[in-house]
Amino acid sequence: MRFILLSIVLAFPVLDLFATVRFARWTGVPLWVWLGIATVAGFFLLRNERLAFRANTAAAMHGEQSLLRGLVDSGRKVLAGFLFLLPGVISDVIALVLLALPLNVGRGFGPQPAAAGQPRGSRADAIDGEYRRVD
Secondary structure, three states: OHHHHHHHHHHHHHHHHHHHHHHHHHHOOOHHHHHHHHHHHHHHHHHHHHHHHHHHHHHHHOOOOOHHHHHHHHHHHHHHHHHHHOOOHHHHHHHHHHHHOOOOOOOOOOOOOOOOOOOOOOOOOOOOOOOOOOO
């Protein structure tokens, strides 16, 4: 089982490169253009994610953003960057699909503040009560 998995992992870049050569012949665009654009896109995505990860982590520590949301989004972009660095069109398509998935849309993973999404001055759900300081 170990050798089957190893052969699949080692055969994927070779088959991907073969498909890229065939695709380059079919489109008439030189092979180095396809590989160069994907490599530049992979390095650019990894560089930008390195800078954005620091900001997302700082936002999570200040409570502005969920830590899990930042980690999932960052991991998705880093995986897409590595797939862009692999030589081939198939891995590039997988990376584009991974970037296009709306994983972090909608409600966050973590607890939300009580007044999230409510305009200031909204008294519809206000709880009135008395406050007494105990010394």
